[in-house]
Amino acid sequence: NAGVTQTPKFRVLKTGQSMTLLCAQDMNHEYMYWYRQDPGMGLRLIHYSVGEGTTAKGEVPDGYNVSRLKKQNFLLGLESAAPSQTSVYFCASSGQGESYEQYFGPGTRLTVT
Amino acid sequence: AQSVSQHNHHVILSEAASLELGCNYSYGGTVNLFWYVQYPGQHLQLLLKYFSGDPLVKGIKGFEAEFIKSKFSFNLRKPSVQWSDTAEYFCAVINFNKFYFGSGTKLNVKP
DSSP: OOOEEEEOSEEEEOTTOOEEEEEEESSOOSEEEEEEEETTTEEEEEEEESSTTOOEEOSOOTTOEEEOSSTTEEEEEESSOOGGGOEEEEEEEEOSTTOOOEEEOOOEEEEEO | OOOEEOOOSEEEEETTOOEEEOOEEOOOSOOEEEEEEEOTTSOOEEEEEEOSSOSEEEOGGGOEEEEEGGGTEEEEEESSOOGGGOEEEEEEEEETTEEEEOOOEEEEEEO
């Protein structure tokens, strides 16, 4: 049982490049989330999904897109990276109802130059 | 939108000192509250959570938190900290499937 995994762990992009971050969970969770963590700002929700085929915007969705084609995977895309997107990205998943506890992945450190 | 405030950004304590970290939230209805911890270089892990019932919640590693509805607060406490408690602590609230996190409190415990 791997829990929540994220690929890649580190990445450096040039401004304007695109990339996709992959999150996978093996706990059969319905809900999945993408956050970014910046110093002094805690975690901010980018997008989330309450089930396969559904996505919704969080607090800071601009510049990002997501897809949830399979229940176990949640992809975060940057179409045209900007230096302001330099951050650590965390994926999380959770069950429904009383199982709202979120399980987090190890994070992806992204630098945009 | 929901908001979560953590007023202590950086706390430095000596081992065996008592800890209390403040957390206030803005939503006035039914809330589910959490404290997460992030040890250096690691991902977030759940310390404890409050859904309903006893407002004093006990978590892992000797941590506890008290939900005070009238004050919109969910403060984290530990009677005696250890060097291994050095980490960043995040308070969070869930509202309509969305989690809202505070900005975090960095705790540095001196041996």
